[in-house]
Amino acid sequence: MTDSGTNDHLVKVSGVDKVFKRGSEVIHVLGGLDLEIPNGEFLALMGPSGSGKSTLLNLVGGLDRPSEGTVVVGGKRIDKLSDRKLAAWRARHVGLVFQFYNLMPVLSAQKNVELPLLLTKLSKAERKKRASIALDIVGLSHRNGHYPRQLSGGEQQRTGIARAIVTDPTLLLCDEPTGDLDRKSGDEILDLLQALNKEQGKTIIMVTHDIHAAARATRTLHLNKGQLSTEAVD
Amino acid sequence: MKYFYLIFSSLKRKKLRTSLTILSIMVAFILFGYLTAIRQAFDAGVEVAGADRLIVRHKVSLIQLLPQSYEAKIERIEGVDNAAHSTWFGGIYQEPKNFFAQMPVEPEELFDMYPEFIISDEHKAAWLETRTGVLVGRGLMDRFGWKVGDRIPINATIWTKKDGGRTWEFDLVAVYDGAEKGTDTSQFFIRYDFFDETRAGGQGLVGWYTVRVSDPDRAAEVAAAIDAEFANSAQETKAEPEGAFIQGFANQIGNIGFIIMSIMSAVFFTILLVAGNTMAYTVRERTNELAVLKAIGFTDRGVLGLVLGESLAITLVGGALGMGVAWLLVSMGDPTDGSFPVFYLPTFDLFLGLVLIVAMAFIAGIIPALQAQRLQIADALRR
Numbered sequence: 001m002t003d004s005g006t007n008d009h010l011v012k013v014s015g016v017d018k019v020f021k022r023g024s025e026v027i028h029v030l031g032g033l034d035l036e037i038p039n040g041e042f043l044a045l046m047g048p049s050g051s052g053k054s055t056l057l058n059l060v061g062g063l064d065r066p067s068e069g070t071v072v073v074g075g076k077r078i079d080k081l082s083d084r085k086l087a088a089w090r091a092r093h094v095g096l097v098f099q100f101y102n103l104m105p106v107l108s109a110q111k112n113v114e115l116p117l118l119l120t121k122l123s124k125a126e127r128k129k130r131a132s133i134a135l136d137i138v139g140l141s142h143r144n145g146h147y148p149r150q151l152s153g154g155e156q157q158r159t160g161i162a163r164a165i166v167t168d169p170t171l172l173l174c175d176e177p178t179g180d181l182d183r184k185s186g187d188e189i190l191d192l193l194q195a196l197n198k199e200q201g202k203t204i205i206m207v208t209h210d211i212h213a214a215a216r217a218t219r220t221l222h223l224n225k226g227q228l229s230t231e232a233v234d
Numbered sequence: 235m236k237y238f239y240l241i242f243s244s245l246k247r248k249k250l251r252t253s254l255t256i257l258s259i260m261v262a263f264i265l266f267g268y269l270t271a272i273r274q275a276f277d278a279g280v281e282v283a284g285a286d287r288l289i290v291r292h293k294v295s296l297i298q299l300l301p302q303s304y305e306a307k308i309e310r311i312e313g314v315d316n317a318a319h320s321t322w323f324g325g326i327y328q329e330p331k332n333f334f335a336q337m338p339v340e341p342e343e344l345f346d347m348y349p350e351f352i353i354s355d356e357h358k359a360a361w362l363e364t365r366t367g368v369l370v371g372r373g374l375m376d377r378f379g380w381k382v383g384d385r386i387p388i389n390a391t392i393w394t395k396k397d398g399g400r401t402w403e404f405d406l407v408a409v410y411d412g413a414e415k416g417t418d419t420s421q422f423f424i425r426y427d428f429f430d431e432t433r434a435g436g437q438g439l440v441g442w443y444t445v446r447v448s449d450p451d452r453a454a455e456v457a458a459a460i461d462a463e464f465a466n467s468a469q470e471t472k473a474e475p476e477g478a479f480i481q482g483f484a485n486q487i488g489n490i491g492f493i494i495m496s497i498m499s500a501v502f503f504t505i506l507l508v509a510g511n512t513m514a515y516t517v518r519e520r521t522n523e524l525a526v527l528k529a530i531g532f533t534d535r536g537v538l539g540l541v542l543g544e545s546l547a548i549t550l551v552g553g554a555l556g557m558g559v560a561w562l563l564v565s566m567g568d569p570t571d572g573s574f575p576v577f578y579l580p581t582f583d584l585f586l587g588l589v590l591i592v593a594m595a596f597i598a599g600i601i602p603a604l605q606a607q608r609l610q611i612a613d614a615l616r617r
Contacts, residue, residue: 063612118236163530
């Protein structure tokens, strides 16, 4: 594995292509894409459906691999890691927030938040303590015994954020975190993400269609036809 | 251990489906346990049969008798350590359903031939002193609530008495226990001298011989020598190992082991489909959740392990309950009221049940588990 990148850039994506095959059809989603994200940045990624926003997020989060190019996060080239090492890297360095929360319906909020800690060597008591702290940060400590079906959409998303930050990752990847919420709940989630960025120094990449949500970020990039730009393309 | 709650929580997702699957597996293992005990009941004699013992009977059939004079000739054959004769009495105690084996034997030959029968010196002496006395197995005595000192009337179906009477009266003077769990303690031994003097006909004839060989490795050779000794005589013999003789007896009903194995195979195959179907649905319904687990850092093998763990949990609960119920049912005793004097679930088969549980869990879960292992996170999250 080749290490590269600089300390002031947490994420460095260079010359990345991503090609999908659907039967005989070949779809070029990203083409020769370059991106650098400094430590502590709150980046909003916008673009029309199918522009490759989620694909880019997946590549940076080690959920997928590029067809060409390199992805370096925190000085480590992750696109060449083995599946097992990549899983361990994700568990340690990445927090994921999904549009539809993706909580385990059979687990309480507390147990959902504890899930990533099962992969650590922490004791049961320590796991419980850290999950409680994460739920406290997102303002849900009073709902820790509730199951997802007993929580509102906003509360579920806050539980999802608590799960994402419980391992104290450097990078938070949010795929349309307010896409399934009403305006008020969405604003609360954006407040929370902003606080995590400003107060705890988390680097956040947020995919969104919502211009109001993007306005909370420190930088907004637009993705269209596999290319990034600072300007929206009609 | 820390993944247990994750596995058991997943099983609570569809409680009815999980319960029905567990119930199906439980029924399969009840059948396994109970049928195993029945097979064991048929095979019990075979398993405890002495490797150093042969049975010599009439070549035509067991009901044809052999001369008592054969005993001395058999004992002269090289490799023979001892020979003892027995005869089928075939009487009825009170009513035909109260079946048990009654056999006239020479007491001292019996003591010598069957060391697995544990008899006190006091009872041995009492039997030797009492011509009308009988030696009875503990299981048989308990079955009819007999005690030492009782007089037992038996109605003969084969052997009438010289006075024309069919009712023989015996005195219960001795009891034997089994040295092993599988030892048959349902037998009723009559003194041959009393039997031979009292029967109306057939004096000097016996049913078969039990022969102990000095070297079990030479049993086949000795059996051949015995048959050769009586070849071309009026009563030719067929000598075979005691285990094969008992197995032949059981096989008169049919190949019990094969029948039971066929039933169990069909049951397990069906249950395997049920359990496999449940696991396949479980994984298909949770594609997204499994992808999330992988996304937050669970490895491919970890997810494979979780799915196999769920499969094991279902089969373990169902299988353990089934084996437990089977054990309880078998502990209630012989369901045939006497035809299965040895009726229990052997420890080996309890372990075999455990192996089957694990095997069923693996076979039912492995394909869905591999599918879960191969899930591509990005693809699965889009579904």
